[in-house]
Amino acid sequence: MTALVVAGLSAREVGRRRAAVLLVIALPLWFYLVRRDLTGQSIRMLALGIAWSISTLTLFVVNASRGVDPRLRLTGASVVGLVGGRLMAMSGAGSLLALGYWALISLDQTVPHPLATGLIMLLAALAAAPFGSLVGALLPRELEGALALLSVCAVQMLADPDGLVAKLMPFWSVRQIGTYAVDDADLSFLWQGLTHFALTWLICAAGTLAIFAYRLRIVRYPEP
Amino acid sequence: MSTYESWPTRFEAELVRLGVPEPRARRLTEDTAAQAAEQAADPAGLFGPAHLYARHLVTELSAPVDPEPPRFATAGPVLLHLSAVGKRYRRRTVLRDVDLTVRGGQVAAIVGANGCGKSTLLRICAGLTRPDSGTVRRTRRVGYVPQDGGTAGWLTADEHFTLFGAAAGVVSRRARSTGAHLAARLAWRPDPGQRVQQLSGGTRQKLNLVLGELHGPDLLLLDEPYQGFDQGSYLDFWRQVHAWRDAGRAVVVVTHLLHDLNNVDHVLDLGER
Numbered sequence: 001m002t003a004l005v006v007a008g009l010s011a012r013e014v015g016r017r018r019a020a021v022l023l024v025i026a027l028p029l030w031f032y033l034v035r036r037d038l039t040g041q042s043i044r045m046l047a048l049g050i051a052w053s054i055s056t057l058t059l060f061v062v063n064a065s066r067g068v069d070p071r072l073r074l075t076g077a078s079v080v081g082l083v084g085g086r087l088m089a090m091s092g093a094g095s096l097l098a099l100g101y102w103a104l105i106s107l108d109q110t111v112p113h114p115l116a117t118g119l120i121m122l123l124a125a126l127a128a129a130p131f132g133s134l135v136g137a138l139l140p141r142e143l144e145g146a147l148a149l150l151s152v153c154a155v156q157m158l159a160d161p162d163g164l165v166a167k168l169m170p171f172w173s174v175r176q177i178g179t180y181a182v183d184d185a186d187l188s189f190l191w192q193g194l195t196h197f198a199l200t201w202l203i204c205a206a207g208t209l210a211i212f213a214y215r216l217r218i219v220r221y222p223e224p
Numbered sequence: 225m226s227t228y229e230s231w232p233t234r235f236e237a238e239l240v241r242l243g244v245p246e247p248r249a250r251r252l253t254e255d256t257a258a259q260a261a262e263q264a265a266d267p268a269g270l271f272g273p274a275h276l277y278a279r280h281l282v283t284e285l286s287a288p289v290d291p292e293p294p295r296f297a298t299a300g301p302v303l304l305h306l307s308a309v310g311k312r313y314r315r316r317t318v319l320r321d322v323d324l325t326v327r328g329g330q331v332a333a334i335v336g337a338n339g340c341g342k343s344t345l346l347r348i349c350a351g352l353t354r355p356d357s358g359t360v361r362r363t364r365r366v367g368y369v370p371q372d373g374g375t376a377g378w379l380t381a382d383e384h385f386t387l388f389g390a391a392a393g394v395v396s397r398r399a400r401s402t403g404a405h406l407a408a409r410l411a412w413r414p415d416p417g418q419r420v421q422q423l424s425g426g427t428r429q430k431l432n433l434v435l436g437e438l439h440g441p442d443l444l445l446l447d448e449p450y451q452g453f454d455q456g457s458y459l460d461f462w463r464q465v466h467a468w469r470d471a472g473r474a475v476v477v478v479t480h481l482l483h484d485l486n487n488v489d490h491v492l493d494l495g496e497r
Contacts (some may be wrong), residue, residue, distance in 0.1 A: 005390035013378040067373035070352050074368050075439050077391035111497075177311070219351040224302040224361040 004083025010061055016095060022133045024053040039109050040182040043117060046101055047174040048126040050174065052153045054094040054125050058132030060167045061086055066140065067154045069216055071164060079213045087129055087205065094125025116181035123197045124174050130204035137211035170204065173197040231267045231274050232257050238278035252281065253452035272405035274396065279471055300328025303443045303474040304349060309358035311344055318344050324492050329444065331465060331475045333485055336345030336494030342478045343371060345494070346447050349476060369432050369449045377421035379430050381414035385438065390440035399438065406434045410460050444468060446477040462487050
């Protein structure tokens with residue numbers, strides 16, 4: 001029950017930050033528009049823009065909850081409920097954003113695998129939520145966290161997709177699935193992308209959970 | 225207990241749970257129902273949540289005739305016991321050999337200079353910080369009110385009640401009605417549309433207090449909870465502390481106001497930094 005309530009209230013909290021929501025929605029659009037003439041580039045940039053938006057939004061949501069979480073733990077909430085609830089909310093918000101941009105791509109571009117294009121957007125958003133949480137857990141201050149996310153996204157955009165550095169970045173799956181969806185490469189690209197996404201999601205979610213389980217631990221005292 | 229039980233049934237069950245003999249609990253329930261019927265009102269609307277009104281009634285019934293608060297009320301079981309507790313941050317010793325015992329029905333104050341470890345000690349009592357030495361024994365149900373923060377700026381008071389209620393396993397509707405009832409005791413009626421960041425400092429502290437008490441803890445740990453209170457709110461706060469004490473709860477309050485010490489049973493002076 002806690003996870004659902006946390007998810008609902010986190011979504012409501014984000015929804016009230018109207019200016020931030022508008023910027024989160026608009027950011028991927030700029031990425032898309034600057035390379036709109038190149039189908040593959042524009043779609044990959046758009047997906048990375050979604051990833052950047054959602055991870056930054058999640059970072060801020062996680063940081064905003066820092067004061068409340070210890071009290072909620074003391075009242076009886078579980079770490080899984082708190083972390084899971086926020087992940088649910090941010091994944092939901094990311095999925096909506098991905099859905100909207102998929103609709104735009106479907107109208108504006110012609111690609112060999114339209115469904116896989118939607119998959120890129122969705123996976124970018126779904127990987128961004130736990131990644132933003134993990135960065136928020138590791139770097140408690142917003143400025144440091146935002147700069148770290150900027151660095152990761154910049155490296156992801158600029159690194160050679162076949163090199164090790166790009167593969168170690170969280171959104172490499174976007175490039176791989178993009179190659180399948182836009183350049184009509186073979187299915188192995190799709191599977192590589194899906195595997196990378198699954199690993200990224202697991203590492204980020206488990207890492208976030210482990211850090212918060214440590215940080216929000218309550219000392220169990222014996223009763224008098 | 226089923227959520228669908230009627231208000232009188234829940235009220236009577238809570239009275240029995242609080243130690244009122246069954247025949248007396250039944251009579252009190254009948255009297256309360258009659259009182260609501262006289263005013264043609266729903267008992268829940270007239271008296272608030274059944275469990276809270278039962279506690280309030282038990283407190284009222286056990287209060288002495290003397291208008292002075294029972295400074296050294298009959299002590300209940302030990303709810304918090306600290307023995308030789310110590311805490312260091314790197315090379316700096318913050319707390320050394322701190323002893324404190326607080327029983328149900330008692331209020332203890334922690335005083336001392338700025339930076340002497342008052343808030344750290346309260347966090348240790350809560351279980352949010354682990355002591356480096358000594359032993360702590362504490363009742364399981366504890367409410368903690370930090371000096372500042374502890375709320376989410378973009379949520380309303382009602383949403384906080386829902387959130388903290390969910391953490392305690394209480395359904396939203398009940399958490400909200402309990403929160404509204406507890407807020408009324410501090411002379412505050414939360415505005416449903418107002419976000420916490422729009423509240424004054426004093427009102428935010430009232431919310432903090434309500435959240436600390438929402439799940440009905442046996443031990444309340446309050447870290448200078450009256451920051452930003454006006455004179456009336458400050459008096460309401462101490463009235464509320466006395467009500468908790470008279471209901472058999474233990475309260476530990478960090479304070480730097482020496483005139484507060486007239487209101488408490490124990491004083492733990494942590495001294496200079």
